[in-house]
C-alpha cells in the first residue's frame with residue numbers, strides 16, 4: 268500500500284484543483300483512489316483548522332443544500348447541517364413524507380425543482396434507485412446520506428479514523444464482523460481503493476452484493492490490497508488493526524429482525540472475539556449500536572473503542588465532501 272498523505276499542502280492543492288465541483292456522490296467508488304485520498308486530506312485539514320478556531324475554506328453565501336430524510340438520523344443530520352453552516356451556506360431540511368417523495372411528485376421533478384434553488388441535494392433513502400433517479404434529473408450535486416446499498420460519507424469518516432488511530436494500519440487488516448450491509452459495502456470499497464486489506468465475516472446469505480464485491484476486488488488488485496468475505500469471524504478478526512461492526516437489522520428491515528437475531532448470533536463483537544485482534548486494535552461502529560446484539564457494552568465503551576472519534580469525523584468528512592462538490596475557496 269502506498270503511504271497516504273493527509274498533509275495540509277495536499278488538501279490545499281486538492282481544493283484548488285476543483286476536480287469534484289458539480290459532481291454527485293452516490294458511491295464511494297464515484298471517486299478515484301487519488302480523489303479519495305484528496306477528500307481525506309481535506310477532511311483532516313478542516314478538522315485541524317476547526318480545533319484551532321481558524322477557517323480553512325468557505326462557500327459563497329448563495330450556496331444552499333436541501334436535505335431529504337426518508338429514515339431517522341442523528342449523526343448524519345447534525346453533521347451535514349453544521350458542516351454547511353460552518354462553510355457559510357444554508358440548509359433546508361425536508362422529510363420524504365412531507366414532500367411526498369415519489370408519491371405526491373416524481374423523484375425526478377423534485378430533483379429538477381430543487382436544483383433551481385440549491386447547489387446540493389443530500390438524501391437518505393429507502394431505495395438506492397431513488398438517488399440514481401434524483402441525480403439524473405438534478406443539476407445540483409446529489410449526495411448519498413445512506414441508502415440500502417451504501418453509506419459513503421460514513422466510509423470517509425471511518426477511513427479517516429482508521430488512518431488517524433489504527434496501529435500500523437498497513438501491517439494488519441480492517442475486519443468487519445456482521446452484516447454485509449450498506450456500511451460494510453462502502454467501507455469495503457474504500458479500503459480497496461486505498462490498498463488496505465479488508466476481511467468481512469458474515470453469516471451465509473448476508474454477503475455483500477456480488478457486483479460491489481467484484482468492484483472492490485478489482486480495485487484492490489490495482490492498489491495492492493486484499494478483499495476477502497468469509498463466514499468465520501475468528502479468521503476475519505485475527506491480527507486485525509481495526510474492527511468494525513454495525514446493526515444486524517438495518518432501517519427498513521425490521522420485519523426480518525427475529526430471523527436475523529438467530530442468523531447473526533455467532534457474529535457478536537465481544538471481548539472474547541476482540542482478543543484475537545491486534546492488542547491495540549481500534550473498534551469502530553457507525554452507531555446507533557444495539558448493546559448485547561452486534562456488540563457488547565464493554566467493547567462499545569471500552570478502551571479500544573473509537574466510536575465517538577468516528578462520529579466526530581462525520582463532520583469533518585462531510586465538510587470536505589460539500590466543500591469539494593460545491594467549489595469552496597481557501598481562506599487565505
Ligand code: CP
Pocket residue numbers: 339340341342343344413421553554555
Ligand atoms: N451513523 C449514522 O449514519 O448515524 P445516523 O443514522 O444517526 O445519521
Ligand code: NVA
Pocket residue numbers: 413448449450513514516517518553554555
Ligand atoms: N446499516 C444501518 C446504518 C445506520 C446508520 C442502517 O442502514 O440502518
